[in-house]
Amino acid sequence: MRVIALANQKGGCGKTTTATNLAAALARLDKRVLLIDNDPQGHATLAFGFRERDFSLSTYDLYLTSDILIEDAFLEVQPGFHLVPAGVELSAVEQALAREAGKDVRLRNNLRRSEMEYDYVLIDCPPSVSLLTFNALLACSEVIIPVDPSSYGLQAVRKMRETLTLLREKKGHDIVPHILMSDFDTRPRFVRSLMEELIEIYDGDLLETIVHHTVRFKEAAGNGVPVVAYDPDSRGALDFRNLAMELCEQEVEVSVAALDHWVAMLHGPQVSTAGVRFEVDFPRAKTVRITGSFCDWSAKGLPLEKRRDGIWECHLALESGSHAYRFVVDGAWLPDPHNSNTQPNEFGGANSLVVVS
Numbered sequence: 001m002r003v004i005a006l007a008n009q010k011g012g013c014g015k016t017t018t019a020t021n022l023a024a025a026l027a028r029l030d031k032r033v034l035l036i037d038n039d040p041q042g043h044a045t046l047a048f049g050f051r052e053r054d055f056s057l058s059t060y061d062l063y064l065t066s067d068i069l070i071e072d073a074f075l076e077v078q079p080g081f082h083l084v085p086a087g088v089e090l091s092a093v094e095q096a097l098a099r100e101a102g103k104d105v106r107l108r109n110n111l112r113r114s115e116m117e118y119d120y121v122l123i124d125c126p127p128s129v130s131l132l133t134f135n136a137l138l139a140c141s142e143v144i145i146p147v148d149p150s151s152y153g154l155q156a157v158r159k160m161r162e163t164l165t166l167l168r169e170k171k172g173h174d175i176v177p178h179i180l181m182s183d184f185d186t187r188p189r190f191v192r193s194l195m196e197e198l199i200e201i202y203d204g205d206l207l208e209t210i211v212h213h214t215v216r217f218k219e220a221a222g223n224g225v226p227v228v229a230y231d232p233d234s235r236g237a238l239d240f241r242n243l244a245m246e247l248c249e250q251e252v253e254v255s256v257a258a259l260d261h262w263v264a265m266l267h268g269p270q271v272s273t274a275g276v277r278f279e280v281d282f283p284r285a286k287t288v289r290i291t292g293s294f295c296d297w298s299a300k301g302l303p304l305e306k307r308r309d310g311i312w313e314c315h316l317a318l319e320s321g322s323h324a325y326r327f328v329v330d331g332a333w334l335p336d337p338h339n340s341n342t343q344p345n346e347f348g349g350a351n352s353l354v355v356v357s
Contacts, residue, residue, distance in 0.1 A: 001117070001118050001119065001121060002120050002141070002142060002247075002332065003111065003123070003139055003142070003347070004121070004122050004123070004140055004142045004178075004247075005122075005123045005125055005133075005137055005139070005140040005142075005143045005144070005175075006018055006019040006123065006143075006144050006146065007136060007137065007145060007160065008146055008160055009127060009128055009133075009156060009159055009163075010127060010148075010152060010153070010156035011127035012127075012148060013127075013146045013147060013148040013153070013182055013183075014146040014211065015039075015124060015125060015127070016039065016044050016124055017146075017182070017211075017217050017221070018144060018146050018180060018182060018243075019124035020047040020048065020124075020221070020226055021220075021236070021240040022122065022144075022240055022243055022244060023035040023081065023122050023226075024077075024081070024226035024227075024228050024229065024240070025226075025240040025241050025243065026119070026244045027077070027078060027080060027081035028228060028241075028244075029245070030080070031080075031120055032080045032081075032117060032120070033080065033081045033082070033119065033120045033122070034083075034084070034116065034120070034121045035081075035083045035084070035122045035123075035124065036059060036083075036084045036107075036121065036122070036123045036124065037058075037084060037086035037124055038059055038086065038107070038123050038124055038125050038132050038133075038135070038136050039086060039090070039124055039125060039127075040086060040087070040089075040090040040091035040126060040132075041086075041126070042085065042086045042087050042088070043221075044086070045087070046224070047220075047221045047224065048075075048077055048083055048224055048225070049223075049224025049225070050085055050224075052085075052087045052088075054075070054085075055073075055075060055085045057073040058073060058084065058087055058089070058090065059073070059085070059086040059090055060086070060090045060092070061073055062084065062106070062107060062110045063093045063096075063097065063107065063135070064093065064096055069113055069115075070082075070084060070110065070111065070114040070116050071114060071116050073085075074116075093131065094132070097131065104131065104134045104138055105135070105138050105139075106135055107135040107136060107139045108139035112348040121140075123136040123139065123140060129163055137163070137164070137167055137173075138167065140175060141175060141176065142175060142176045142178060142333075143160075143164070143175050143176070143177055143178065144180050145177055145178065145180065146180045146211075147180065147181060147182060148182055148183050148184075149181075149183070149184050149185070149190075153194065154194070154197065154198070154201075161177065164177060164299075172296075172297070174297045174298065174299040175299065176299050176331050176332075176333065177205045177299075178205060178206075178331060179198065179202050179205045180207050180211065180243070181198065181211065182211045183211060183212075183213050184211065184212055184213060185212065207246060209246050210239065211236070211240070212236070212239055214235050214236040216234045216235075216236045216237075217236055219231075227240065228240060249330070250329065250330045250332040268336055268338040268340075268354075269336070271355070271356055271357070274315070274317070275315055275316055275318060276316050276317075276318050276323075276354055276356060277313065277315050278313065278315075278316070278336075279312070279313045279338075280312050280313075280327060280336060280337070280338060281310065281311055281337075281338075282327075285329045287303070287328075287329075288304040288306075288327055288328070288329050289302055289303050289327070290314060290316075290325055290326070290327055290328070291326060292323055292325030292326065293323050293325070294316065294318055294323050294325070300328075302314060302316070304327075321355070321356060322353055322354075322356075323353070323355075324343060324345075324352070324353055325353075325354065326351055335350055335351060335352045336352035339354070341353045341354070341355075
């Protein structure tokens with residue numbers, strides 16, 4: 001399960017447009033999708049035609065009622081695609097939890113208690129760095145930062161990156177950032193200049209897909225449907241189909257053609273007196289890195305090199321003891337598919353484990 005927040009403290013940059021249309025596009029790829037409306041404005045809820053009279057439980061209850069779970073509060077948009085709605089009462093959460101312990105992990109804890117199985121959980125955040133936003137960021141392992149072509153767009157991205165650094169330093173929580181150029185009309189010169197600057201500064205974090213400016217997004221939201229349903233042949237629908245496919249391509253699955261190939265992989269990390277050799281087969285990956293307790297769970301990780309036979313490898317000199325780790329494959333954090341030795345992590349998944357004696 002990939003948990004992805006849509007966050008930017010700047011308003012009007014396309015967070016809700018991205019959250020709703022990306023969720024719908026992923027659902028059309030037969031992914032099991034949960035969209036959590038984490039914004040008191042409730043625009044993600046309105047975008048699917050729901051009004052406050054249509055639900056009695058909402059995101060508000062996930063924060064304040066310990067026995068209300070995801071499966072109690074969601075609305076079914078279509079089979080396999082669920083929405084936890086939000087209304088104006090969500091704005092009262094911060095005051096209600098002001099003196100509560102663990103107030104910034106309420107959403108994460110609720111997700112961990114849920115027995116629902118999703119491929120993607122998307123969390124639409126308010127345009128501020130508030131308790132609601134911190135809950136979303138501490139619940140996710142990835143964040144999409146939509147940036148619009150305005151004079152304040154780059155500043156907002158910098159501020160968001162500062163927030164991610166703060167979470168890493170204060171909470172030990174690393175998040176992989178994905179920067180999305182949103183609502184871009186690529187014809188004006190200043191927009192092209194902004195694109196060049198984004199590529200220069202954030203090339204490693206920048207998504208390849210560009211969401212182009214089109215009035216179809218507003219028309220679709222006004223009709224309570226995503227753009228992929230409102231006008232499937234429009235440029236906006238194509239952009240979100242491409243974005244969904246770009247994210248799905250990060251889900252690199254290992255397929256072993258023959259037993260000989262599997263044996264050649266040596267079943268995971270190899271420990272020797274010289275250190276640990278990590279080998280992994282991600283044939284379609286563009287970049288593979290490793291991160292773990294030995295590098296303080298750095299979001300960038302340490303690079304692996306691709307051999308001629310397509311196997312990615314690296315050699316690390318690790319101290320004696322147990323070391324938890326994950327691979328970062330084109331931005332997606334994945335356990336080692338060749339290592340059955342694991343330990344649970346705080347996000348409800350498992351980290352791979354190697355022991356150096």
